[in-house]
Amino acid sequence: MRRLPVYLLVDVSGSMHGEPIESVKNGLQLLVAALRKDPQALETAYLSVITFGSSAQQIVPLTELSAFNMPEISAGGCTVLGEALQLVCKCRENEVTKTTAEQKGDWRPMVFILTDGVPTDDPQPGIDKFRSMKWGASVSCAAGPGADKALLDKITPECVVELASADQSTLSAFFKWVTASIVSTSKSINESGTSTGSMDQLPPPPPEVQIV
Amino acid sequence: MAKNGDKVTVRSVSGKTYEYIWKDTPSSGAMKDVYFSPDKSYVVAFFKDPQDANAIDRLQNLVGTYRQGIFGGPGGDYWKKIYCWPTDIVREGNKVAIIVPAYHKEFFFTYGSKTLDIKSGEKEGKWFTNPWHRYCNLDAREVGDWHSYFDICLLLARGVRRMHMAGLAHSDLSYKNVLVDPVSHSAAIIDIDGLVVPGKYPLDVTGTPDFIAPEVYATMHLPKSDPNRKLPNGNTDLHALAVLIYMYLLCRHPLEGKKIWDVEDEQHDKTLAFGEKAVFIEDPTNKINRYNVDWVRNNQPKSRLPYMLPWMDLDKLPYTILGPYLKDLFDRAFIQGLHNPSMRPKAFEWEDGLIQTMDLMIPCQNPNCKQKWFVFDNSASNPKCPFCGTPYKIPLPVLNLYNKANTSYKPTGMRVMVYNGTRLYQWHANPRVARNEKLTGEQKKSLACFQFHQGKWYLRNERAKGMTDLQTKQSIPAGSIVELKDGVQIRLDDENSRMIYVQMVNK
Incomplete structure (x- = not known):
């Protein structure tokens, strides 16, 4: 069975402390609950969470939805986005099965990056590494006015979305859209013709989520 | 607002x-x-x-x-x-x-799942075609037994047949657009607004992956105006119907095998595997796409193997466990007709094949068997349940049905297996009555039933008027019983009704 790997990269720097990080946790919980109700997503989607603050950490390795446990997430420190990009590439190399003559590999992973600020490390090596790989849908989300949209556009030129603020209702709308994107991809990955990298396969985002 | x-x-x-x-x-x-x-x-x-x-x-x-x-x-x-x-x-x-x-209320989960929050959710078909969902994620009270899925498939075939009779094609038959309830043995076709009248209206769907016909997959890259582009129609419905029936009965996809057509690009691989290059996983003459148990172990998540493997073991549960009628139909759907749409079995043929196969089903004698039913295999000397391996230990009368032809009788090729509870109906006795939606209340009443008592099988005439033992010329009046023995020939009803020729197997 080809799995659909989904990597969520979440900014946990100091500026995310409080309502933003609580909203992220809440959003993640709703995302998992909604995906578990969809038989196709439940069958194919596998989820991993990578956080980046003062360091990048894979706090949940690629896990099937039925076995996913909510991780502890707390915010504090700086924003090592570059390191997070390096880490997601490394995790992909370790976790995502490549197709061989004897084994069906996984679908190209989907990546969602959520950040509210500017990286504090040098992101370029991470961006280069990230761009050297082929991903399924890759989306970065500028949560609030403090994020560097031009930089995000270099990471995921396919799609950058913007949230007016990182509050509960806006982030919840964002996670709903991520959920719908995973559900629709899990249904359409089998469809031929277009590759999963194309944005028009994702459902249109709600009004709170602006495409940049 | x-x-x-x-x-x-x-x-x-x-x-x-x-x-x-x-x-x-x-x-x-x-x-x-x-x-x-x-x-x-x-x-x-x-x-x-x-x-x-x-x-x-x-x-x-x-x-x-x-x-x-x-x-x-x-x-x-x-x-x-x-x-x-x-x-x-x-x-x-x-x-x-x-x-x-x-949707009717039976199409919403009553119990749902012990681990997932899906109570009151819609019973979309996907929950019942993946064995990990069916036997691990769903509550056991939601999944019925193997017979449930034969009845579900019969209703689907009937629904598609009626649509096609009206000149309509569904164009997007899939487990998403079918609701099923194995508990009450019901099925409903939904999302009917996408129906197409072939040749008359343009289409807005290409179908659902897994159910798109090979010719549609293979020409999807062409613009819609290209004369070579194949769009959904009645024949692509017949592919989707065959895939649905195969998946409900065998919990695996008929074209999703081990062959990799493109190692670099998964998307393109799938396009080829379901389109231009599609091969039935159980094609006896072309084994390129067939997998074995070792391959399944390497290609399915370990935690799901206990649920996936029994069904994905093509040697243990080959499609031939569905009996001769369905085997023949699947050969036509997935071998001869896979790339030749006009050769695919029509919906009414699936209907007939399912009805005839249900007459070959007998209950497993293991009270704990999850499937509870299996199709009697005429070629095996010792019948046993293919799912749990329990041998069938009592004598099994087989009723061969014959049509009246002038002064003699001709075999129909139809058979009925006798177990405690088998019933014969008008559609068995009368060649002019078919088991379909047109049956009247009277025609739905059984003519005869069977009982096993102290090592012997008996037929009990319930209401047939002219039932007669053709060898002794003795009438078998309604309410009376007659023992079933090898070679017994019984006319089921009036002069023109069918005859059963009894064969005792598994003695």
Whole structure:
């Protein structure tokens, strides 16, 4: 069975402390609950969470939805986005099965990056590494006015979305859209013709989520 | 602007009024936003995109002429259980909605799952075609037994047959557009607004992955105007129907095998495997796509193997466990007709094949067997359940049905296995009666039943008037019993009715 790997990269720097990080946790919980109700997503989607603050950490390795446990997430420190990009590439190399003559590999992973600020490390090596790989849908989300949209556009030129603020209702709308994107991809990955990298396969985002 | 919970009134193009409850976040499919009526007996489903004149014309035909044709005639009510057919159209500004009856309550989970929060969720087909879902994620009280799925498939085949008779094609048959209830043995075809009249209206769907016919997959890259581009039609419905039946009965996909066509690009690999290069995983002459147990172990998540493996073991549960009629139909669907659409079995053939196969089913004698039923294999000397391996230990009368032909009888090729509870009906006895939606109440009453008592099998005539033992010329009046022995020949009803020739096997 080809799995659909989904990597969520979440900014946990100091500026995310409080309502933003609580909203992220809440959003993640709703995302998992909604995906578990969809038989196709439940069958194919596998989820991993990578956080980046003062360091990048894979706090949940690629896990099937039925076995996913909510991780502890707390915010504090700086924003090592570059390191997070390096880490997601490394995790992909370790976790995502490549197709061989004897084994069906996984679908190209989907990546969602959520950040509210500017990286504090040098992101370029991470961006280069990230761009050297082929991903399924890759989306970065500028949560609030403090994020560097031009930089995000270099990471995921396919799609950058913007949230007016990182509050509960806006982030919840964002996670709903991520959920719908995973559900629709899990249904359409089998469809031929277009590759999963194309944005028009994702459902249109709600009004709170602006495409940049 | 309406608020959550507000009642909204709309008027349809035919002048009727409908009400729905506004929700800020309605249930939403790929094409429509769905709002419930206050009494939940129907839904108002708004298309997200504007509909052009052609589309509205098509919808108007569906809720008008075609609906009338199917539901308006005698016995039309029968189809209300099988189709969720739109009844009216609403136009609000540039928005178009259809009025659709709500799904029957058996299509919502009563228990759902012990681990997932799906109670009251819709029983979409996907939950029942993946064995990990069916036997691990769902509550055991939701999944029925193997016979449930034969009955479900029969209803689907019947639903597709009626549509095709009317000249319509569904164009997007899939486990998403079929609701099933193994507990009450029911099925309903939904999302009927996408129906197409071949040659008359343009299409807005290409189908659902896993069910798209090979010729459609193989030409998907061409523009819609290209004459070589193949679009969904009745023959692609017949591919989807065959895939659905195979998946409900065997919990695996007939084309999803081990062959990798493109190591670099998974997408392209799938396009080839389901399109141009598609090969049936159980094709006896071309084993390129066939997998074995070792391959399954390497290609399925370890935690799911206990549920996947029994079904994905093609040696232990080959499609031949479905009996000769269905084997023949699957050969035509997935071997001869896979790349040759006109050779695919028609929906009525699936209907007949399923009905005849159900007459070959006997109950497993292991009370703990999950499947509870299996198809008797005429070629095996010691019949046993293919699922749990339990041997069938009592004598098994086989009734061979013969048609009256002038002064003699001719074999029909139809057989009925006798177990405690087997019943014979009009459609067994009378060649002019078929088991379909047209059966009258009287025709649904059984003519005869069978009992196993102290090591012997007996037939009990319940209401057949002219039942006769053809060797002794003795009449078998209603209410009387007769022992079944090898070679016994019984005329089931009047002069022109069929004869059964009894064969005792497994003595």
